[in-house]
Amino acid sequence: MSSCFSEYKDTIQEGDLALIWISRDNTKAITIDSKETFNTRYGSFPHKDMIGRKYGSQIAIRTKNTNKFAFIHVLQPTPELWTLSLPHRTQIVYTPDSSYIMERLNCNPNTSRVIEAGTGSGSFSHAFARSSKRLFTFEFHKIRFEQAMKEFQEHGLLDDNVTITHRDVCENGFTINKERDVTSCQEPGDVQLNANLIFLDLPAPWDAIHHLDKVIAKDEKVGLCCFSPCIEQVDKTLESLERNGWTNVEMVEIQGRQYESRRQMVRTLDDALGRLRDIKRRKIEGMERRKRQLESSMTEGEIKNENEKQPLTEKSEFNPFGKGSRIKEGDPNYKWKQVTKIESEIKSHTSYLTFAFKIVDKSRKEVAKK
Numbered sequence: 001m002s003s004c005f006s007e008y009k010d011t012i013q014e015g016d017l018a019l020i021w022i023s024r025d026n027t028k029a030i031t032i033d034s035k036e037t038f039n040t041r042y043g044s045f046p047h048k049d050m051i052g053r054k055y056g057s058q059i060a061i062r063t064k065n066t067n068k069f070a071f072i073h074v075l076q077p078t079p080e081l082w083t084l085s086l087p088h089r090t091q092i093v094y095t096p097d098s099s100y101i102m103e104r105l106n107c108n109p110n111t112s113r114v115i116e117a118g119t120g121s122g123s124f125s126h127a128f129a130r131s132s133k134r135l136f137t138f139e140f141h142k143i144r145f146e147q148a149m150k151e152f153q154e155h156g157l158l159d160d161n162v163t164i165t166h167r168d169v170c171e172n173g174f175t176i177n178k179e180r181d182v183t184s185c186q187e188p189g190d191v192q193l194n195a196n197l198i199f200l201d202l203p204a205p206w207d208a209i210h211h212l213d214k215v216i217a218k219d220e221k222v223g224l225c226c227f228s229p230c231i232e233q234v235d236k237t238l239e240s241l242e243r244n245g246w247t248n249v250e251m252v253e254i255q256g257r258q259y260e261s262r263r264q265m266v267r268t269l270d271d272a273l274g275r276l277r278d279i280k281r282r283k284i285e286g287m288e289r290r291k292r293q294l295e296s297s298m299t300e301g302e303i304k305n306e307n308e309k310q311p312l313t314e315k316s317e318f319n320p321f322g323k324g325s326r327i328k329e330g331d332p333n334y335k336w337k338q339v340t341k342i343e344s345e346i347k348s349h350t351s352y353l354t355f356a357f358k359i360v361d362k363s364r365k366e367v368a369k370k
């Protein structure tokens with residue numbers, strides 16, 4: 001079985017893993033089953049209406065009790081969309097970080113042999129699986145390991161290029177032996193990892209670094225990235241990298257931001273002055289009316305009744321500074337300017353990314369120099 005994350009197909013079919021895009025922050029994974037229905041708070045979408053349609057199709061239904069339409073888009077899975085919809089078992093690496101790390105370590109499907117620890121929720125594993133030649137991922141938490149293995153199996157990753165191993169990498173390193181280890185690896189005996197790209201998302205990466213020499217490629221440049229939320233962790237990682245001969249060390253932090261472009265109403269000083277005058281006038285009118293009502297022999301109940309029948313002042317005009325009546329963005333009766341707005345919530349688990357490199361065997365270079 002090949003992975004639905006690495007191959008494109010046009011048409012939605014029975015048994016497919018599909019991602020349902022409801023809104024920008026709400027994407028759900030489903031397995032297409034003609035007997036099932038996908039329910040949202042706006043209405044129900046039978047899977048059979050999706051089968052045979054093209055991936056990317058919009059599917060619309062009439063909403064419950066209203067005459068409006070609700071719609072979803074049915075999308076083919078990608079690692080990026082999976083990151084937005086996966087079941088969280090741990091903190092995860094989001095696309096702003098994973099894409100930067102892969103680009104910086106030159107991850108590619110032809111030559112990259114990746115070690116990842118820990119697997120966690122498998123967010124980054126899906127991106128590595130698509131973009132590397134081989135991925136060896138390690139997780140020491142038994143239940144998380146089993147859940148990830150099941151998920152990778154269902155997504156066709158284990159038959160493709162992914163091996164997951166149940167292992168405490170700080171205690172026991174990264175070597176894999178099919179006979180000794182609980183692993184999805186099919187190769188017998190000791191497996192030659194020859195990894196040239198290492199990603200450590202562990203609480204204590206400094207305890208795992210010294211084990212790497214046994215499993216990294218000896219005759220090429222090996223790149224490493226440690227993903228740690230605290231600067232104290234970075235500090236300990238740096239010591240360990242230096243002790244173990246890693247060089248070109250650099251630390252960066254990704255501050256992913258999404259900018260939204262929209263129009264904002266142009267409001268002038270005259271608008272502000274007009275608004276203040278209006279508030280003042282309405283206040284004085286209200287106070288005068290209240291005074292008259294209190295001086296008459298009306299009871300509180302009668303005053304309330306009268307005020308409800310006839311409001312103290314007429315309804316305010318559109319207020320360009322407050323909520324006011326709703327004006328559609330771009331209404332040609334008003335002046336607008338183009339602005340950018342920053343998204344308040346950023347889906348990026350901010351961590352420090354520590355990069356380092358190592359070449360174990362430099363002899364080829366020296367021979368060439370001589």
Ligand SMILES: C[S@@+](CC[C@H](N)C(=O)[O-])C[C@H]1O[C@@H](n2cnc3c(N)ncnc32)[C@H](O)[C@@H]1O
Nearest residue numbers: 090093118120121122123124140141168169170
């Ligand atoms: C933050 S999560 C990784 C999330 C993952 N990068 C993702 O994108 O979904 C860290 C994982 O490392 C695992 N872990 C911690 N220490 C470990 C160790 N010594 N060996 C193997 N796994 C370990 C934890 O159980 C946890 O699942």
